[in-house]
Amino acid sequence: MNGDLSDIERLILFDMIPPIIPGDEWRKLEAGLRQRVRALNIFIRDVYHDQDIVRAGKIPAEQVYTNAQYRPEMHGVDVPLDVYAHVAGADVVRAGDAGEFYVLEDNLRVPACRTCSKTAR
DSSP states (O other): OOOOOOOOOOOOOOOOOOOOOOOOHHHHHHHHHHHHHHHHHHHHHHHHHHHHHHHHHOOOOHHHHTTTTGGGGGTTTTOOOGOSSSSEEEEEEEETTEEEEEEEEEEOEEEEEHHHHHHHO
């Protein structure tokens, strides 16, 4: 073997029965996830409007403007209720001695439409 592990299958283990989260913990997790989705929508709005995050140097401009998912035609377009991502899924794990929740990854989606998919290609 030459150190190339690209063809090795990696199994992702998961429980067949999802863990039960007590109500008080769920309410805290839910509030945090709601806040996170609001923040992500605010971020997307900023990218397509004021671009404060780019001007402040928090995210390099080339990382935004050369991204395949960036839609320059959306610059300045207002969307209802400032909701850009209509579906959000967060990969959450429990870790640490205190059993804290951590978000590993956010997955955002928007509804597909015939008109939109023509411009997205």
